Amino acid sequence: MMFRLEPLTTLIVGLIMVFANLLVVEQAVSDTITGDVSWPIFLNFCKFLIFVR
Structure with a gap:
């Protein structure tokens, strides 16, 4: 079973x-x-405010 790494990496970076x-x-x-x-x-x-916008 193969997992794509890109969604997991995006999720981890986003959470950080x-x-x-x-x-x-x-x-x-x-x-x-x-x-x-x-x-x-x-x-x-x-x-942060600019990033959220």
């Missing part, structure tokens, strides 16, 4: 990207609440 973006959002929210907004995290959050 989703979890990475969730970490960025979580960090951005906690920084906003504490008032400690660092620019690199803010820029990553902007990249």
